Amino acid sequence: MTTSTLNGTTNIALSFSDEQAMLLDSAKSFCSHKSDINAVRSLLKSDSGHNPDVWQEMVALGWTGIAIPEQYGGFAMGLGSMVPVIESMGRHLLGTALITSTLAAQAILRGGSEAQREKWLPKIVAGTVGSMALLDNEDWGSKLCGVSTANSSSSDSSSKIVLSGKKLLVADATVADFFIVSINHSGNPALAIVEASQLTANAISANTLIDETKRAATVDFSGVTLSPDALLPQSEQALKDIRLIGALLIAAEATGTSAATLDCIVSYLTSRIQFGRLIGSYQSLKHPTVDILLQMDSSRSLIYHAATLLDKGPEIGPLEGDTEVACRMAKAQATETLLFAGDRAVQFHGGMGFTYDCDAMLYIRRAQWAQHQYGDAQHHRLHLARLLLD
Amino acid sequence: MSQDNASQAEFRSQVAAWMQDNRPADPGFLLPQTFMEVGSEQVLDFLREWQHKVWSAGYLGMAWPKEYGGQGMSRDFQRIADEEMKRLQVPICFNVIGLGWAGPLILDNGSDYEKEKYLKGILNAEDIWCQGFSEPNHGSDLGSIQTRAERDGDDYLINGSKIWTTMGNYAKYMILLARTDPQAERRYNGLSFFLAPMQVDGISTQPIQKITGEYGFTETFFTDARIPANCIMGEEGQGWRIAMQTLQYERGAEAGAAGGISILSIVMDDLLRMAAEIEREGEPLLKDPVTRDNLIKFMIEEKALQLAEKRIEIPALCRDYPNSIALSGKLRSTEFFRRMRQYALSLQGAQGSLYVGDPDTIGGGFWQRAYLNNFSTTIGGGTSQVQANIVGEHVLGLPKD
Numbered sequence: 001m002t003t004s005t006l007n008g009t010t011n012i013a014l015s016f017s018d019e020q021a022m023l024l025d026s027a028k029s030f031c032s033h034k035s036d037i038n039a040v041r042s043l044l045k046s047d048s049g050h051n052p053d054v055w056q057e058m059v060a061l062g063w064t065g066i067a068i069p070e071q072y073g074g075f076a077m078g079l080g081s082m083v084p085v086i087e088s089m090g091r092h093l094l095g096t097a098l099i100t101s102t103l104a105a106q107a108i109l110r111g112g113s114e115a116q117r118e119k120w121l122p123k124i125v126a127g128t129v130g131s132m133a134l135l136d137n138e139d140w141g142s143k144l145c146g147v148s149t150a151n152s153s154s155s156d157s158s159s160k161i162v163l164s165g166k167k168l169l170v171a172d173a174t175v176a177d178f179f180i181v182s183i184n185h186s187g188n189p190a191l192a193i194v195e196a197s198q199l200t201a202n203a204i205s206a207n208t209l210i211d212e213t214k215r216a217a218t219v220d221f222s223g224v225t226l227s228p229d230a231l232l233p234q235s236e237q238a239l240k241d242i243r244l245i246g247a248l249l250i251a252a253e254a255t256g257t258s259a260a261t262l263d264c265i266v267s268y269l270t271s272r273i274q275f276g277r278l279i280g281s282y283q284s285l286k287h288p289t290v291d292i293l294l295q296m297d298s299s300r301s302l303i304y305h306a307a308t309l310l311d312k313g314p315e316i317g318p319l320e321g322d323t324e325v326a327c328r329m330a331k332a333q334a335t336e337t338l339l340f341a342g343d344r345a346v347q348f349h350g351g352m353g354f355t356y357d358c359d360a361m362l363y364i365r366r367a368q369w370a371q372h373q374y375g376d377a378q379h380h381r382l383h384l385a386r387l388l389l390d
Numbered sequence: 391m392s393q394d395n396a397s398q399a400e401f402r403s404q405v406a407a408w409m410q411d412n413r414p415a416d417p418g419f420l421l422p423q424t425f426m427e428v429g430s431e432q433v434l435d436f437l438r439e440w441q442h443k444v445w446s447a448g449y450l451g452m453a454w455p456k457e458y459g460g461q462g463m464s465r466d467f468q469r470i471a472d473e474e475m476k477r478l479q480v481p482i483c484f485n486v487i488g489l490g491w492a493g494p495l496i497l498d499n500g501s502d503y504e505k506e507k508y509l510k511g512i513l514n515a516e517d518i519w520c521q522g523f524s525e526p527n528h529g530s531d532l533g534s535i536q537t538r539a540e541r542d543g544d545d546y547l548i549n550g551s552k553i554w555t556t557m558g559n560y561a562k563y564m565i566l567l568a569r570t571d572p573q574a575e576r577r578y579n580g581l582s583f584f585l586a587p588m589q590v591d592g593i594s595t596q597p598i599q600k601i602t603g604e605y606g607f608t609e610t611f612f613t614d615a616r617i618p619a620n621c622i623m624g625e626e627g628q629g630w631r632i633a634m635q636t637l638q639y640e641r642g643a644e645a646g647a648a649g650g651i652s653i654l655s656i657v658m659d660d661l662l663r664m665a666a667e668i669e670r671e672g673e674p675l676l677k678d679p680v681t682r683d684n685l686i687k688f689m690i691e692e693k694a695l696q697l698a699e700k701r702i703e704i705p706a707l708c709r710d711y712p713n714s715i716a717l718s719g720k721l722r723s724t725e726f727f728r729r730m731r732q733y734a735l736s737l738q739g740a741q742g743s744l745y746v747g748d749p750d751t752i753g754g755g756f757w758q759r760a761y762l763n764n765f766s767t768t769i770g771g772g773t774s775q776v777q778a779n780i781v782g783e784h785v786l787g788l789p790k791d
Contacts, residue, residue, distance in 0.1 A: 012697050012699075014701055014704065016706055025706075266786050278789040281789040281791050286782040286788050287782070289786060290781045290785075293711065293714060293785065293786060294721070297701075297715060298690075298695075298697075298698070300701070301697035301698050301701045329690045329693060378683065381687065381690075384686045385686050388689060389682055
């Protein structure tokens with residue numbers, strides 16, 4: 001037991017190429033220009049939650065092709081290179097469907113047939129939006145997840161498949177061109193590609209989310225008829241991998257947002273005067289702010305560690321061992337950090353913090369959203385315990 | 391850990407074999423985890439014999455010059471030897487102030503006479519060194535040092551007192567920071583640095599009993615103690631600069647430290663092993679969901695601490711707060727270990743209330759002592775609260791109190 005534990009915790013690989021450093025710099029600069037706090041607030045009540053022009057610019061920058069192999073029109077930089085981009089987006093609360101579309105692409109890349117890859121991946125690089133429809137209930141750890149909601153009507157594998165059931169919290173559903181849906185296909189978990197045009201009328205019911213910078217919906221797939229070639233042949237492994245990659249990307253985004261939250265706190269602590277002193281001079285505010293910094297440092301180290309291991313592994317091989325550990329640790333750490341930072345940001349702003357006008361509200365709401373995407377901290381620690389303690 | 395070449399790999403296995411063959415038998419007391427735990431002659435003799443043995447075998451001071459007791463080899467070999475000593479958890483090389491502070495300083499700044507006089511005794515553990523920086527009323531605020539050093543003919547007369555002198559009662563020499571010019575315009579400019587002999591009239595030590603009930607530190611009193619003027623290192627008024635140089639040695643093994651492990655490390659695996667052996671309600675604690683969740687939290691934190699050491703080498707990933715990892719390292723690691731050891735005791739159930747000396751303690755009371763001793767790290771060298779101020783002010787730019 002202890003030997004395997006040692007092996008499981010001693011991997012501290014961390015590398016960052018010059019190419020990735022340039023990507024981080026340009027993503028930081030792009031996001032800060034395109035998504036200042038006024039731009040973020042102007043989109044809070046919009047339907048799509050993002051500016052389509054900015055999305056097109058992101059496509060033009062090649063961000064939709066970063067982790068896609070060259071033969072499908074991508075730039076083959078590896079998933080690890082998505083981390084600095086997504087982190088920068090989180091830093092400026094920049095919306096868009098990049099995360100969910102990246103995951104849809106990875107699902108097809110990892111689980112799809114050659115024909116499916118050739119059909120869909122170049123389109124995704126060009127800006128076609130895919131979204132992941134995975135959740136059947138509130139529990140990311142549910143054994144039923146991916147198998148319970150959408151049933152095929154026939155056990156004959158050559159015939160058409162009719163779906164029935166809904167998926168919850170489907171990210172950016174209203175702008176998605178297609179969905180990757182987890183289904184129960186004759187008792188087996190599978191992933192299917194469903195085009196938006198195949199949905200019945202009123203299938204998408206937008207959610208009211210606590211995080212107004214994000215968009216998600218309940219999507220009813222009932223009545224959608226698929227031919228068997230809509231199924232991804234390697235669904236089971238792809239589903240497992242996507243959940244881990246999703247956890248990492250949400251962790252990267254949350255880490256960026258923690259940095260923004262810290263900036264917001266520090267800016268207030270260095271300008272607000274009470275009882276004749278800048279409030280940042282009070283240790284009761286100073287020390288927890290330092291705690292946020294240290295936790296954010298941990299989050300950053302962990303997301304780039306996971307990014308390093310993803311890029312070291314095979315381009316589309318399964319995520320196992322240290323890589324799985326790293327993704328789960330990153331998610332557990334990063335969203336707990338943001339929860340703490342967002343919570344303290346509100347508190348430290350005093351009366352101002354209780355208002356909608358105070359930006360701290362954006363961060364605390366993002367924190368609540370982020371913790372529940374792709375498994376909360378306790379979910380990942382439960383899995384880590386199985387990986388590292390048994 | 392960088393990849394060994396063939397000769398390094400061979401050397402590594404040679405060190406490992408020697409350490410295993412020569413590891414001392416159980417001395418009947420808990421091995422000191424740090425050099426601050428040398429509280430009796432028995433422990434002193436044990437550690438002195440061990441360090442002498444390691445040095446005789448050629449595994450200490452490997453990168454120091456041959457004429458002063460070293461091996462004149464590349465630093466890589468010492469690093470490998472240290473890694474093996476750490477891995478195999480052999481006893482520490484306890485003459486830490488000599489090996490890690492005074493020695494490198496003398497190598498860098500000392501005269502041939504000083505190198506000849508001091509270095510070999512540091513390595514073979516014949517001459518124990520202590521450090522006289524902190525004073526009773528000033529904690530780690532070195533700028534406020536009051537101990538006086540007054541030139542009197544060929545001597546300096548020393549008056550004042552120092553505290554937290556590790557092994558002060560056993561040391562032959564002290565690196566001493568004292569005030570030579572009380573009128574200096576900037577208080578730092580009035581300090582001087584001495585390689586002071588301890589066995590002279592007018593110097594006395596009073597052992598301090600620690601929270602563990604053991605000894606290891608003294609308070610050191612100077613009453614018209616006369617030390618030769620040539621004990622000064624550098625010139626009058628340069629003491630602060632030299633002291634800062636010394637602190638740099640403490641932080642980086644690359645800077646010239648003789649090597650040897652100075653801490654018997656406790657890692658998560660030690661805690662996991664304990665959790666695997668303890669049962670609650672008929673099941674190992676390692677199966678208990680609450681314990682598992684807590685252990686994983688510690689493991690995530692440990693991993694993040696280790697990764698920070700790697701990330702600091704990648705400037706592109708440290709742009710936002712370039713000093714953050716370096717300035718917060720002490721705060722993070724010492725507080726992590728404090729909480730981890732506290733948790734270890736909480737897992738012991740009723741046995742956690744026993745202490746060193748009771749035959750029924752788990753591991754001889756290893757965790758009890760480790761937890762209490764850990765406060766030396768969250769307090770010494772600037773308390774965690776002072777560290778948090780430093781990080782808040784120098785990394786985040788928050789205003790001073």
